[in-house]
Amino acid sequence: MKMIIKGGIVYDPANGIFGEEMDLCIDQGRVIEQAGGEVIDARGLLVMPGGVDAHSHIAGKKVNTGRIMRPDDSRLGTEPRSGVCRPSTGYTVPNCYAMGYRYARLGYTTAFEAATPILEARHTHEELAEIPIIDKGALTLFGNNWQVMECVRDKDIPKLAAYVAWGLRSARGYGVKIVNPGGGEAWGFGANVKSHRDNVPGFDVTPAEIIRGLAEANEMLRLPHSIHIHFNNLGKPGNYTTALETLELLKDIKPGRMRQVVHVAHMQFSAYGGTSWRDFESKAPAIADYFNTHSHATMDMGQLLFGSATTMTADAPLEYGNARLTHNKWSNHDIELEESSGVVPMIYFRKMLVNAVQWAIGLELALLVRDPWKTLMTTDHPNGSPFVNYPEVITLLMSRAKREAEMATLHEQLPNRTTLPVIEREMDWTEIAIMTRAAPARILGLTDKGHLGVGADGDVSIYSIRPEDVDAARDHALVKKALSSALYTIKGGVVVAKEGRILAAPEGRTYWVDATVPDADHDRLMPEIEDKFAKYYSVQLSNYAVQDAYLPSSRVIRAGLSVEPAKSARTLAEVA
Amino acid sequence: MRTVKLSPRAAFSISVEAECITPDRFAPLSLSEIGAQPVWLGNRVMHLSELFMVEGDDCTATAGDVVIQLMGDFSRVKRVGEGMSAGSIEAWGSVGMHAGNNMKGGLFAISGNADDWLAREMRGGKIIVRGDAGNYVGSGYRGEKCGMRGGEIEISGRVGAFLGEHLCGGSIRVQGDAGDFPGAANQGGSIFIGGSTYLPGAEMSKGTITVKGEAKVLPSYQRTEVVELEGEAYQKYAGDLVDGGKGELFVRAL
Numbered sequence: 051m052k053m054i055i056k057g058g059i060v061y062d063p064a065n066g067i068f069g070e071e072m073d074l075c076i077d078q079g080r081v082i083e084q085a086g087g088e089v090i091d092a093r094g095l096l097v098m099p100g101g102v103d104a105h106s107h108i109a110g111k112k113v114n115t116g117r118i119m120r121p122d123d124s125r126l127g128t129e130p131r132s133g134v135c136r137p138s139t140g141y142t143v144p145n146c147y148a149m150g151y152r153y154a155r156l157g158y159t160t161a162f163e164a165a166t167p168i169l170e171a172r173h174t175h176e177e178l179a180e181i182p183i184i185d186k187g188a189l190t191l192f193g194n195n196w197q198v199m200e201c202v203r204d205k206d207i208p209k210l211a212a213y214v215a216w217g218l219r220s221a222r223g224y225g226v227k228i229v230n231p232g233g234g235e236a237w238g239f240g241a242n243v244k245s246h247r248d249n250v251p252g253f254d255v256t257p258a259e260i261i262r263g264l265a266e267a268n269e270m271l272r273l274p275h276s277i278h279i280h281f282n283n284l285g286k287p288g289n290y291t292t293a294l295e296t297l298e299l300l301k302d303i304k305p306g307r308m309r310q311v312v313h314v315a316h317m318q319f320s321a322y323g324g325t326s327w328r329d330f331e332s333k334a335p336a337i338a339d340y341f342n343t344h345s346h347a348t349m350d351m352g353q354l355l356f357g358s359a360t361t362m363t364a365d366a367p368l369e370y371g372n373a374r375l376t377h378n379k380w381s382n383h384d385i386e387l388e389e390s391s392g393v394v395p396m397i398y399f400r401k402m403l404v405n406a407v408q409w410a411i412g413l414e415l416a417l418l419v420r421d422p423w424k425t426l427m428t429t430d431h432p433n434g435s436p437f438v439n440y441p442e443v444i445t446l447l448m449s450r451a452k453r454e455a456e457m458a459t460l461h462e463q464l465p466n467r468t469t470l471p472v473i474e475r476e477m478d479w480t481e482i483a484i485m486t487r488a489a490p491a492r493i494l495g496l497t498d499k500g501h502l503g504v505g506a507d508g509d510v511s512i513y514s515i516r517p518e519d520v521d522a523a524r525d526h527a528l529v530k531k532a533l534s535s536a537l538y539t540i541k542g543g544v545v546v547a548k549e550g551r552i553l554a555a556p557e558g559r560t561y562w563v564d565a566t567v568p569d570a571d572h573d574r575l576m577p578e579i580e581d582k583f584a585k586y587y588s589v590q591l592s593n594y595a596v597q598d599a600y601l602p603s604s605r606v607i608r609a610g611l612s613v614e615p616a617k618s619a620r621t622l623a624e625v626a
Numbered sequence: 627m628r629t630v631k632l633s634p635r636a637a638f639s640i641s642v643e644a645e646c647i648t649p650d651r652f653a654p655l656s657l658s659e660i661g662a663q664p665v666w667l668g669n670r671v672m673h674l675s676e677l678f679m680v681e682g683d684d685c686t687a688t689a690g691d692v693v694i695q696l697m698g699d700f701s702r703v704k705r706v707g708e709g710m711s712a713g714s715i716e717a718w719g720s721v722g723m724h725a726g727n728n729m730k731g732g733l734f735a736i737s738g739n740a741d742d743w744l745a746r747e748m749r750g751g752k753i754i755v756r757g758d759a760g761n762y763v764g765s766g767y768r769g770e771k772c773g774m775r776g777g778e779i780e781i782s783g784r785v786g787a788f789l790g791e792h793l794c795g796g797s798i799r800v801q802g803d804a805g806d807f808p809g810a811a812n813q814g815g816s817i818f819i820g821g822s823t824y825l826p827g828a829e830m831s832k833g834t835i836t837v838k839g840e841a842k843v844l845p846s847y848q849r850t851e852v853v854e855l856e857g858e859a860y861q862k863y864a865g866d867l868v869d870g871g872k873g874e875l876f877v878r879a880l
Contacts, residue, residue: 119769120769121767121768121769122766122767122768122769122770122771123769124769125767377831378771395771
């Protein structure tokens, strides 16, 4: 089907287009030079590539545990079946259908599930297959895996790379996720690691060695995405030193593709100063300074917003702490040789100083890091807030007046604990388009996403706002309303949403990475895996890998030792 | 004062959901507009007037001046008085499940019985039941951490299990017996039970439960002194210690 989008004010920063009036043509799901067909009138309106969310918890066992634990959340977002839509439920943990519809209404067309253990990947793919419209993928957890720790202990990076490749293939996963490395394993014995230099009980390795080992294996395999890390000590006062020291560990690693070496997940939760919750303060300036002076790392904000959230993570000891702190219900889960995890419902309060400081830290990070290509806009859905509140975060970034109005309602001690009140920066549409579209696609290594160049996926969002007339800093309420329901969301050349109504619900694709390794390394690895299945796993090796039937519409990206690095990827330096 | 009378046209064999029956919704509407309000009969949407006779004063009023009289049997009509903030509802028979859900103010008087989930998550106002009430009076719905937060409930008869579960405030007085686990996870409300009950105050962290009849007390409660309440001797207990609770439980000393 052919389509021409006429007269929009296009923001496509990946191709150097910063608010130019131009026509866009789409044919057979891709952007092309010229076409006729259906005409979409976007005269004077804001046009961007479809949104890309690089870190969100949208599918899998812990999301579903959240749903089971929270029938109270389920009734908050019920919408009956209508038109092409199946029924929706939930606010912080929506059902699968609602995930697709709500992303599409925001103008998002791609979202990546941020943490899946290999053992539970089948469940993740069952849910991903039920999420309509958007394209997706799932990062695979490796940070507390016995096989990983053994390879790191033996300093056998080629064997580790073989395991990572095998794990990604078994999980139909997209990239290497590391969550509180070593801590999840220690949690099996009721303990945690206190720094990246602690020994992991039962394994003669430290979190630092695990992280470096996985980063080296990741780059040896030339995976499209870098390692994606949730730091040790996340969520604890004073943890910014752990963050900075961990980033220092990785600065000399050579990237296998032209991109970052490490992506830091939800940086907000790791930018804390102080020695306890009493003297808790923001260390966002120190973190931002590090990102401003180093080019091997990128991050996403993990912005926290006030109200209801559901924290869910593979960092089980953290969730134990959350449950004790809030006296709330708590789920705790052990995933055999691979991970542990937890889920705790949470409410963030305006009048609670700690929550107010957390809110400020996310914004400080985004505003103090000068290069928007390094900072993605996320809320770590649903840990900081559900993704439906992205328009709130974007308007906070664009309007100092809005930030000041918000701060007036918060705890009066806030200015003593953060620098947010003195930050003047107000982002423009180019920076927002980078943080929500171009940068996440580039950081994930998705060459067809996040831009509107010829050959890119025909994913476009059009908002009923005139960027040339509207001052986003002043009319932030208008901007928020416009961003909350896109005038048009076009996915693969099909209008899927118009003014908040879902018009079509096509199936989205699932991306995964197939990396090749030398047979010799694979053959050295397999007897060890077979041994673990014989001794420890509760399932047979033959039943472990996700079968292709679970990915009805998949897109495989090749990587590995025999594949040349992708030529289309540009470096951060080139862009700057 | 504006009076609106509703009476079922026939006995219902399946449940009706009628959350529109509140003084707030009726106040600005004429009788014919009230009759056109949507209600669910099973899985079908109908007009209120298809299921009920709608009579009374055909004028508008503020919610506080509206009296809704429910004549006849409403025991299969759910969600009556949901979210009402003012005015009053007088039910001359029994009412169905979820009556007075999330009620914020006004008066809801029931001559007959109330079914399960009466006044769940109530915020304010007053509910009086002359007969009995079902399970989960004044509770939080499934998964909710906070049930009733304010207001008053008075029940002359007996109630079912889980009276005031997750209670966060307000007061409930029951003259008859209460089923198992009244005041479970009470976080600050007060409950009076005129009759007997079984295992009150499990996981209570704050608040008060008084039992005038007999009660089996959980082993996680610590027996303290004997106190006098309204001229009678009561044994006081502190708990629930399982949850480090600071609740007070009084059971009449025999």
